[in-house]
Amino acid sequence: MLELLTRHWVAAAGFMAAALLVLVPLLAADWPLALLLIFLHSPGYMIHQVEEHTGDRFRSFVNTVMFGGREALTTVDVLWVNCGAVWGIDLIALYVAWIAGPAWALVAPYLMLVNALGHIGPALRFRSYNPGLVTGIVLFIPLGLVTVLTIPATAAQHALGFGLSLLLHIIIAANAIRRASHAPAAA
Numbered sequence: 084m085l086e087l088l089t090r091h092w093v094a095a096a097g098f099m100a101a102a103l104l105v106l107v108p109l110l111a112a113d114w115p116l117a118l119l120l121i122f123l124h125s126p127g128y129m130i131h132q133v134e135e136h137t138g139d140r141f142r143s144f145v146n147t148v149m150f151g152g153r154e155a156l157t158t159v160d161v162l163w164v165n166c167g168a169v170w171g172i173d174l175i176a177l178y179v180a181w182i183a184g185p186a187w188a189l190v191a192p193y194l195m196l197v198n199a200l201g202h203i204g205p206a207l208r209f210r211s212y213n214p215g216l217v218t219g220i221v222l223f224i225p226l227g228l229v230t231v232l233t234i235p236a237t238a239a240q241h242a243l244g245f246g247l248s249l250l251l252h253i254i255i256a257a258n259a260i261r262r263a264s265h266a267p268a269a270a
Contacts, residue, residue, distance in 0.1 A: 089158040100129035117185035120230040124191035125173040135215030153266040155259035186236035189244025195223035197248045
């Protein structure tokens with residue numbers, strides 16, 4: 084089952100994004116704008132994942148370009164990060180926004196903003212495209228900024244959202260660095 088998921092989750096993400104976006108007009112009729120913005124982070128991230136992971140492009144880029152041919156990311160890592168962590172965090176953020184208020188769900192937009200910077204940095208460093216860069220710039224930055232600037236929140240709520248997002252990205256990077264340090268050098 085894990086092998087089936089690692090091969091097909093990207094296609095499923097594209098279909099799920101489309102299905103979620105079709106619901107937006109219905110939700111917009113009754114939901115407050117802040118809650119709708121938090122909702123949009125799930126299909127927005129799924130669209131990004133299609134650009135980023137179709138054909139295993141991001142994992143190949145990271146392993147080849149950033150880690151010199153060492154296996155820093157596995158297909159299982161990519162599955163767990165994207166389907167487990169990202170989809171899970173965005174779903175939890177939506178429920179937190181509904182129950183406790185959107186200001187407590189700012190992890191969703193900060194997850195996008197930190198991820199966008201994680202694509203822009205390597206693009207500048209390597210002076211080339213990396214999978215996910217386009218949606219990071221044209222989708223993540225506008226949606227993330229609009230959400231952060233629209234939802235009234237305290238400094239502590241912003242710090243919590245940003246801190247959780249940064250922590251997730253640090254954990255992912257640390258895992259990749261750890262695995263690469265134990266992987267054989269590229270031939």
